[in-house]
Amino acid sequence: MANRIIATSVLEELLARLPHLRLQLYFKTSLTALSHAMEDQVLASEDAPIIIACFQRERFYRQEAHRYQRIATKSHHVYVLAAPETEFTSCSGDYETVAFDPGDTLSQEWHLTVLGKNYSTCLVCREVQRSPTHRLDVLPPMDAARRFEGIWTFDRQVAATTAEILLNRIREYRPELKEKLREGLV
Template sequence: MYFKSSLTALSHAMEDLVLAVDDSPLVIANFQHEKFYRQEVHRYQRIAQRTNQVYVLAVPESESGFAVVEQSLETIPLHPNDGLAQEWHLVILAHKYTACLICREQLTPATSMEQARRFEGFWSFDSRVTIHAARLLLGRIASYRPELAPKVEQVWQRYGLTTEVPEQTLLLSSAGIDISIFAQRLVTYLQASQYKLLKAYRVLSTKERKERLINAITATIRRSLNPQDVLAATVKELGNTFNSCRCLLYRCSPSDQQAKIEYESVATGLPSLTGQMWSLADNPLIQVALAQERAIAIADVTEAPNLHNNPAIRTTIQRWQIRSWLLVPIHYQGTLLGML
């Protein structure tokens, strides 16, 4: 069982063999649907510069030019009901090596992520397996495009497909090809796909947290139209969402010297700031946030020496045990309402 990211890495590593070795191989790639081929079109144009025997199979998009004959490679438009529309194949047959990837997609919910697509199959450097796959696919190619019959016949003769393969398995290492080319590329592609997956999961996690926060605040508003209840619940949810030790919300205007802390979410064991007067004029971070009308974030206040040079700020940091600091001005129609 393979996920799409693994098959993409395998395919790219195999394709790199064609680009790295001057051997003019036969390359047959089944992309299922044209949209997947379009993601790799530049790569296959490069491959077509190394060999004139490149065949790309896919179900064409409506009103696309996929079925138009290209000079660099042969495109084979599949019928949507053809079983190949559910299969991912890559067959490479050269004089020095052979490689193939044969897979069929398993049905998954339509709502699944693209990278969650699953396939059953195998990949191999066995020449008998590769040649058998090439024979089957060449038969389908000739069936879909009869005008290619002479070219397909040349392929059968050129790559020895008319004779039986000896009872042996040809590995890359024994065929004069450095297997490290494939191994290094495969590891690189797998690492890149893993990074993309982690990045996608982080985006989804952030989106889920944001939606959960909005839903929690919306539910509070529906339960009570009292602004104080809504603001108190908002601060509580923000504190839980960001997993911060303290979350404050207070009203202020650009001319205020200080503000009273009205709403707070604080971790257990820490002293509360509710009701305390919070200095605004002596805090350069607040002044910058107000002047630039944007959020200001300090990941580690110990690495901001300019803050410790200010006695008032230094006292605030030490008294309230501040390690990281995020300030977000709240505006409505250009008017400052408060600070979070």
């Protein structure tokens, strides 16, 4: 597991670089559907894009691991990030996995970036936290009703900027991938 914690969210960094972007509100169910559609496009294409997926927790990644096994047959540049809970570690296999500290801002974010020659898109979101005055005796919202704010776009410039931000984060966690990460952005 990575020892460092990055306190700036990917969404904040993206908005600082591209301040013209406007946030939208999404529910988890919408993000799941959008992510699956983006992944399906990768699977249906002959393109070999960079794919970067950030899961808040290992358990969310485990629900999608079979999809990423298939996606890895399409590209040598597949990166999956998650906060470990049991067995998730940083390693190289069919695709790169990147474990980050649960205290990192990535644990509150949902990202999927696809940067290819023919198809580019990204989903960059952070979870909207409940009010600090939220009563503790009230049950938390259902998982599907969790809310996120962020950006979903097919704009290649936004996808490329997001990929650069995420690849820089990956380099922080996995410096041994420096050359592979550089080759992915060429």
